[in-house]
Amino acid sequence: MPIQNxxxxxxxxxxxxxxxLLNGGGLxxxxxxxxxxxxxxxxxxxEALLRGPANTPWESPVVLLQAAGDAGRLVDLEACSLRxxxxxxxxxxxxxxxxxxxxxxxxxxxxxxxxxxxxLAGRAEQVQVVVEITQRALAADLAGVLSGAxxxxxxxxxxxxxxxxxxxxxxxxxxxxSLVGRLTPDLL
Numbered sequence: 017m018p019i020q021n022x023x024x025x026x027x028x029x030x031x032x033x034x035x036x037l038l039n040g041g042g043l044x045x046x047x048x049x050x051x052x053x054x055x056x057x058x059x060x061x062x063e064a065l066l067r068g069p070a071n072t073p074w075e076s077p078v079v080l081l082q083a084a085g086d087a088g089r090l091v092d093l094e095a096c097s098l099r100x101x102x103x104x105x106x107x108x109x110x111x112x113x114x115x116x117x118x119x120x121x122x123x124x125x126x127x128x129x130x131x132x133x134x135x136l137a138g139r140a141e142q143v144q145v146v147v148e149i150t151q152r153a154l155a156a157d158l159a160g161v162l163s164g165a166x167x168x169x170x171x172x173x174x175x176x177x178x179x180x181x182x183x184x185x186x187x188x189x190x191x192x193x194s195l196v197g198r199l200t201p202d203l204l
Contacts, residue, residue: 034083038092042069043080047102050117061115061146064101066093081121090121091128098135106140117143117176120150126160129167136171146174 037043045064052058068074084093098118105116120132136145147168149161166173 021184024034034087034089037068037074037080038084038096040091042094043067043093043100044203045097045104047104052116061117062105063117064097064119066097066100066103068088091124091131094124095131095135098132102135102139102143102145106145109142110141110142113142113144115146117146119148120148122156122161125149125164125168126157129164133167133171134169136173144174146176150175 044067045063046067047064049059050061050063066077066080068076068080072091073079080093081090084090097188098120101116107115108114115120139145147165147167168175
């Protein structure tokens with residue numbers, strides 16, 4: 017059953033509407049550092065990973081993405097994530113160059129790229145953004161994904177391509193893997 021309006025936790029029912037989460041009710045990013053393997057100490061970049069309130073099912077990005085997709089609010093969810101991660105990157109950079117990896121769903125890229133570009137236009141100049149276009153439903157609008165990737169590059173972003181296996185309900189197909197090469201990623 018898709019979670020849209022409330023979540024259930026072990027201790028009982030907690031009513032937390034998706035709208036409340038999207039309007040400042042507990043969404044935040046956690047950051048995965050990319051470390052220089054030669055030194056083991058130098059952090060080269062961070063990847064922003066969206067999470068909901070701790071100790072609730074909303075903490076899971078899978079639950080958040082599913083609920084937002086089911087409610088037609090995926091672009092709103094991704095805008096919250098991007099806004100929060102850009103703000104935190106600016107604060108953490110203290111004026112120094114900082115590389116931030118972010119994830120964008122293909123549907124956001126092809127249907128509402130304007131929202132992403134507007135947020136990117138307001139980022140601090142020292143924050144270099146690297147976009148990973150997630151591999152869920154990549155082939156649905158191949159031309160749109162490729163066009164969107166070029167517009168992101170024009171906005172100063174790098175594009176990363178990852179060939180990975182996923183074991184969620186939407187298995188990555190061979191076509192999605194071949195798209196990684198067609199994107200001509202700046203990083204693999």
